[in-house]
Amino acid sequence: MNDSNLSDTRITRCFANLAKQNRKAFVAFLTGGDPDYQTSKQLVSGLPAAGVDLIEIGMPFSDPMADGPSIQVSSQRALRNGMTLVKTLDLVREFRKTDDATPIVLMGYYNPIYRYGAHHFVQECAEIGVDGLIIVDLPPEEDKELCEPALTAGLHWVRLVTPSTDDDRIDAVLHNVSGFVYYISVLGVTGTRRAMADHIEVAVSRLRKYTSLPIAVGFGIKTPEHAKAVAEHADGIVVGSAIVDMVKANLDESGKPNAELVDRVHDFVRDIAKGVENA
Amino acid sequence: MVPLNSNINSETDSFRSGPDETGHFGIYGGRFVAETLMPLILNVEKAYRAASNDPEFQSEFDYYAEHYIGRPSPLYHAARLSEHLGGPKIYFKRDELNHTGAHKINNTLGQILLARRMKKTRIIAETGAGQHGVATATVCALFDLPCVVYMGETDIERQAPNVFRMKLLGAEVIPVTSGTGTLKDAMNEALRDWVANVDTTFYIIGTVAGPHPYPEMVRNFQSVIGNETREQILEAENRLPDCLVACIGGGSNAMGLFHPFLDHPDIQIIGVEAAGLGIETGKHAASITGGQPGVLHGNRTYLLQTDDGQIIDAHSISAGLDYPGIGPEHSWLHESGRVSYVSVTDQEALEAFQLCCQTEGIIPALEPAHALAHVMKISKQFDPSQILVMNMCGRGDKDVFSVAEALGTKL
Structure with a gap:
């Protein structure tokens, strides 16, 4: 396997630059196509200017088993x-076309990719400038798939x-991982429980014994204050459900975006970014 | 797109050797779950292996199977029906006579005994028609464990009597509104619960699907059906049957009947899926006949899905067959050619339902009525010296309301 080409990528450069400036990474998640393709395009394109360092785009799936209500309904909006x-x-x-620096990671479930064809999919991703993949339902036991x-x-x-990843399993989980490690700070689905900063401190320092990769922490971060508190113990934070909730809050009854949706989502993202900056 | 390396296992020359140690039947099966669940699923597998090798576990299972479920269930020669159809000698494996009225309890008994060995203190389950929910609530009452059953909102409306049964048995029934509010969404919700409660909770999956070791474990618990059938038919006829027929939603009753017979090449084995309003209408639940391979709920198997890989809702008059997937071992048995998979419409199942009532005095569940509808179709291919065994996997008390409605009778 040739993965030596992964030592200098948008993701490694992003974390290296931030480390040089003694800053933490802000990873923002949006569901692709939520609430519709055009609005989603505007939302994604404005993220770097709003202070986002790395973009995660969710690939909508009809049965998002590991996601809480916020991302479930955002996937449904997009699919609809x-x-x-x-x-x-x-x-x-x-x-x-307009941004060749900001790293993009696609996050989702395996079935749509499997239908598309795994090899075809990864080649196309590499060609168009996707930097990494997070596929929730592919544990290390299924690494041959994708x-x-x-x-x-x-x-x-x-x-x-995750907090349930024990010492017996951690090497297997970290095998083949590059770019960064995504630590889920709570047991459960996305966006539901709030992680405690002291738990994160312990968990991240334990994880550092096993990997030198940057560690981003996510699940349940909703406010700039919380973002700051978590970022102090990690190399970066991931915010998803709270941003997706802001999309939902700016839809009318028929699901159409109001005129302020894009600005409001970017304002919210900017506030979180300030929290991360102060960490 | 998919390499079809699903032939008979060349080392053992057997259709009964699956899954391999990573939980695959050919390319099907596997363990496609979030990392949070992996340590737990590996623990379930370890505990199940230890239990399987422990004679005490087996004797505990046998005790409750006999004295609580009422096993062995009879293998009954349906003489009037056989005569009426003018084909083979038809036997019903009467798992509808089990406590709670279906085969489902064979599996919930096995899994709750395992959960107790693992010192789990809380049980969750998903249910569609409510049969698996009732069977789970029943064993939870028996062993005094709290029980949470996830059930789609749509199904709760359609299956009110079973919802009430579960509540009488002390279970908490949680309506699922996410997605399309049906069985697949109930399974998603149960998995979400499990992810958040890994330390305390055991998930009793109701069919031969889900991440490894569930398909294998559920099959083995349900194989009591086939093992008894084998003994009983040898006793009654001094030979093995010529044909086995069972209905398939997820496929647990069928796997249970088929598995002990898979290595007898002379026995024709047929699984009957629900064609709903007809395969061509798209309103059906026939994952093999009308679906493609995909990955959902922890395993690779045939699924009803769009070209974009989004899961499509199933339709069947029988809520128990109304699932957009099928157990992975069936997908493998289909591609290896060992088992034939066919489908039967709502209408054909309704006709079989009525014929069974009239000729045998047995009100079948709509699920085995599908199996019977196919038996009716093929009976002319057999002569009276041949033997066919059909799994009567559930009784129809739960279905009388939907059958009345379908027949235009106001109750």
């Missing part, structure tokens, strides 16, 4: 408005490490 895996790739293609083809194609494979 015609979002597909092909269009998620289009979204990245359009973003890359992880190994992704590494060969030059994509980072980012895995979730």
Whole structure:
């Protein structure tokens, strides 16, 4: 397997630059195509200017088993408005026309990729400027499916490490991981419980014994204060459900975005970014 | 797109050797779950292996199977029906006579005994028609464990009597509104619960699907059906049957009947899926006949899905067959050619339902009525010297309201 080409990528450069400036990474999640393709395109393109260092785009799936209510309904909004895996790739293609620096990680579930064809998918991702993948339902036991083809194609494979990942398992989980490690700070689905800063401190320092990769912490971060508190113990933080909730809050009864949606979401993201900056 | 390396296992020359140690039947099965669940699922597997090798576990299972479920269930020669159809000698494996009225309790008994060995203090389950929910609530009452059953909002409306049964048995029934509010969403919600409560909770999955070791474990608990059938038919006829027929939603009753017979090549084995309003209408639950391979709920198997890989809701008059997937071992048995998979419409199942009532005095569940509808179709291919065994996997008391409605009778 040739993954030596993963030592100098948008993701490694991003974390290296931040480390030089003694800053923490702000990773923002949006569901691709939520609430519709055009609005989603504007939302994604404004994230770097709002202070986001790394963008995670969710690939909508009908059965998002590991997600809480916020991301479930955002996936449904996107699918209802015609979002597909092909269009998620289009979204990245359009973003890359004007931004060749901000790392993009696609996050989702395996079935749409499997239908599309795993090899075809990773090659296309590499060509259009996707930097990494987080596929929730592919544990290390199934690495042959997509992880190994992704590494060969030059994509980072980012895995979730959880509070239930014990010492027996941690090496297996970190195997093949590059770019950064995504530590899930609570047991459960996305966006539901709030993580305690002291738990995170212990968990992150334990994780550092096993990896030298940057560690981003996510699940349940909703405010600039919380973002700051968590970022103080990690190399970066991930915010998803709270941003997606802000999308939802700016939809009218029929699900159409109001005129302020894009600005309001970017304002909220900017506030979180300030919290991270103060960490 | 998919390499079809699903032939008979060349080392053992057996259809009964699956899954391999990573939980695969050919390319099907596996463990496609979030990392949070992996340590737990590995623990379930370890505990199940230890239990399988412990004679005490087996004797505990046998004790409750006999004295609580009422096993062995009879293998009954349906003489009037056989005569009426003019084909083979038809036997019903009467798992509808089990306590709670279906085969589901064979599996919930096995899993709750395992949960107790693992010192789990809380049980969760998903249910569609409510049969698995009732069977789970029943064993939870028996062993005094709190029970939470996830059930789609749509199904709660359709299956009110079973919801009430579960509540009488002390279970908490949680309506699922996410997604389309049906069985697949109930399973998603149960998995979400499990992720958040890994330390205390055991998830009793109701069919031969889900991440390894569930498909294997559920099959083995349900194999009591096939093992008894084998003994009983040898006793009654001094030979093995020529044909086995069972209905398939997730496919647990079928796996249970089929598995002990898979290595007898002369026995024709047929699984019957629900064609709903007809495969061509798209309103069906026939994952093999009308779906493609995909990954959902922890395993790779045939699924009803769009070209974009989004899961489509299933339709069947029988709520118990109304699932957009099928157990991975069935997908493998289909591709290896060992088992034939066919489908039967709502209408055909309704006709079989009525025929069974009239000729045998047995009100079948709508699920095995699908199996019977196929038996009716193929009976002319057999002669009276041949033997066919059909799994009567559930009784129809729960279905009388929906059958009345379908037949235009106001109750």
